[in-house]
Amino acid sequence: MAELKDLVRQWLDSGRVDLFLGYKEVAGHPLPYAFSPDNLEEVEELVVSPARYSLEKLAASILKERPQLKIGLLARDCTRRAVQVLTIYNQVEPGQVELLDLSCCPSRPQVSCSALSPPQVGEVKRALGIDNRLTPEQFEAIPAAERFGRWLYEFQKCIKCYGCRDICPVCFCRECSLEHGELVEPRDLPPEVPMFHWVRAVHMAGRCIDCGLCEEACPVDIPLRLLYRQTNRIVRELFGYDTGLTLAQPPFSVLGVGPAEPREAAGGGK
Ligand code: SF4
Ligand code: SF4
Ligand code: SF4
Incomplete structure (x- = not known):
């Protein structure tokens, strides 16, 4: 965890990213939080918790208003797949988002997720x-x-x-x-x-x-x-299309902004 916080501080301090979206505990609840270079001391409060929100969707909505920003994301494997899909659908541009991998589970769908608790079945x-x-x-x-x-x-x-x-x-x-x-x-x-x-x-x-x-x-x-x-x-x-594992165009697009030309892979990692 200390190593993770050091990396976030480095990314913010060096200007590698302008904001870093992760989680901070507020009143006992881990909530999405934007860490910034102006408050580097707050990075100490960064938490990794099983609670998940779509940080990538939050990043996409911030980037709609402020496309010049570069945003770092605390990324589970599903975050990486989501960023691929958001890139295909022009919701984020390559280079706008950088992922700091948590490597929580193998990067492919259909595997058990370390964050999901087993549901109760009555x-x-x-x-x-x-x-x-x-x-x-x-x-x-x-x-x-x-x-x-x-x-x-x-x-x-x-x-x-x-x-x-x-x-x-x-x-x-x-x-x-x-x-x-x-x-x-x-x-x-x-x-x-x-x-x-x-x-x-x-x-x-x-x-x-x-x-x-x-x-x-x-x-x-x-x-x-x-x-x-x-x-x-x-x-x-x-x-033969594996959603989220490729930047190739999906076989069909139903709604919203149509798929873009294939792009370079979403970047990031430690
Ligand atoms: S499992 Fe699929 S449909 Fe459900 S929230 Fe995730 S991406 Fe959306
Ligand atoms: S009840 Fe469940 S399936 Fe129905 S809209 Fe709400 S979250 Fe979706
Ligand atoms: S139109 Fe379909 S893909 Fe778009 S937000 Fe609604 S449910 Fe999701």
Whole structure:
């Protein structure tokens, strides 16, 4: 940890980055915090915690206002994948973001994450819904009609809080289809089953970097990570495209700013 703090101080002091986004404990809670060269002593308060926020999305929104800045990020492996996708979709430019790797888990989706705690699965969920711990392969071993029924059970719990979208590092559209009156009836609760979730699942094809933040944020425990893992599994099988591991253009782009020309890899590291 001391080495990490020294590196952050070095990066800020030398002008390698203008800001460094990490976490600072505030009233017992680790919260995203922008460390700056003007307050180097604050770096002592930098914490590495299992709590995660989309620091990369925060960086992208700061860079929209101040594109001349260079921002350092405390980066889990999912952060690196998210920055790749944000670069493809022109949300950050190469060189604007520098990553200080935590090397928390192997840099590929579909592996267990050191930050995610195992979800609790009660009797009713086991009987009617979906065990959040299932892999796509395990879930697909269940007959298709039963799988569909289980998804319907899960989707009916949705309270349309938009937490899954808001926390997602790769959901950045200024106008979101999930709030479009012709696609999603504003007064419906739960939102139309299964359309609301299918719309988002389609948007996550070739875009979701499997960070699991949406599922952590979901107050009703819908196994969203499994849903998008299944979606990306289809993308991988049909197009050989591994989301977040490449700066190649995704096989299709549904919404938002279209994919850019392939760029050089997102930089960074110790
Ligand atoms: S796992 Fe969820 S929060 Fe993370 S990129 Fe995919 S959809 Fe977004
Ligand atoms: S990708 Fe889809 S769900 Fe996410 S912000 Fe854009 S329109 Fe909304
Ligand atoms: S976080 Fe959960 S409850 Fe909220 S909109 Fe997303 S799926 Fe629905």
